[in-house]
Amino acid sequence: xxxxxxxxxxxxxxxxxxxxxxxxxxxxxxxxxxxxxxxxxxxxxxxxxxxxxxxxxxxxxxxxxxxxxxxxxxxxxxxxxxxxxxxxxxxxxxxxxxxxxxxxxxxxxxxxxx
Amino acid sequence: xxxxxxxxxxxxxxxxxxxxxxxxxxxxxxxxxxxxxxxxxxxxxxxxxxxxxxxxxxxxxxxxxxxxxxxxxxxxxxxxxxxxxxxxxxxxxxxxxxxxxxxxxxxxxxxxx
Numbered sequence: 001x002x003x004x005x006x007x008x009x010x011x012x013x014x015x016x017x018x019x020x021x022x023x024x025x026x027x028x029x030x031x032x033x034x035x036x037x038x039x040x041x042x043x044x045x046x047x048x049x050x051x052x053x054x055x056x057x058x059x060x061x062x063x064x065x066x067x068x069x070x071x072x073x074x075x076x077x078x079x080x081x082x083x084x085x086x087x088x089x090x091x092x093x094x095x096x097x098x099x100x101x102x103x104x105x106x107x108x109x110x111x112x113x114x
Numbered sequence: 115x116x117x118x119x120x121x122x123x124x125x126x127x128x129x130x131x132x133x134x135x136x137x138x139x140x141x142x143x144x145x146x147x148x149x150x151x152x153x154x155x156x157x158x159x160x161x162x163x164x165x166x167x168x169x170x171x172x173x174x175x176x177x178x179x180x181x182x183x184x185x186x187x188x189x190x191x192x193x194x195x196x197x198x199x200x201x202x203x204x205x206x207x208x209x210x211x212x213x214x215x216x217x218x219x220x221x222x223x224x225x226x227x
Binding site: 046088 | 120146148150155156157158159160163202204213215216217218219220
């Protein structure tokens with residue numbers, strides 16, 4: 001069965017520090033991978049998606065970047081965190097139509113920038 | 115106008131009540147419609163998905179899609195305290211070989227014992 005791992009679960013970082021969140025998927029090949037941010041009252045905001053190794057698309061200009069060094073690994077990074085980067089970050093994967101169209105989510109990382 | 119609009123709630127109902135959760139959308143390209151349940155401090159988990167107008171039932175849950183009105187609903191029968199969570203609607207379409215998914219902001223539901 002497919003599983004998705006995301007870590008860490010919680011993170012407190014000072015303003016200006018770097019960030020690296022990692023997500024790995026098991027049990028599937030060539031998944032579409034996504035990074036979402038969920039802020040209170042704003043729902044899930046898509047930050048980045050990837051359809052393959054080294055292929056990253058950004059949905060919203062951010063102080064963040066993403067990389068996909070391996071087929072089932074997706075990394076969210078920042079060189080210098082801002083207070084506004086605080087939020088709940090979720091990694092997700094999906095496969096192409098027609099078999100599965102839903103996205104499966106990791107457990108999330110709650111980031112607090114102080 | 116947001117592509118997907120969802121009543122934010124919160125919604126508080128007594129145990130055993132029928133719950134109706136709703137979303138509207140503006141993009142007629144959406145083909146797939148999903149409902150996710152998210153418990154506090156957890157990632158969302160898929161409850162139901164459908165790709166056609168009409169009703170789809172799974173136990174106490176019924177998903178309804180009306181493409182002509184661009185309206186989807188999730189009904190929960192005999193609601194239980196364990197149903198207390200935030201419910202997110204989501205919709206997607208195939209864009210260049212990739213499923214572009216848009217989520218609603220979520221409706222927080224509390225079922226009172």
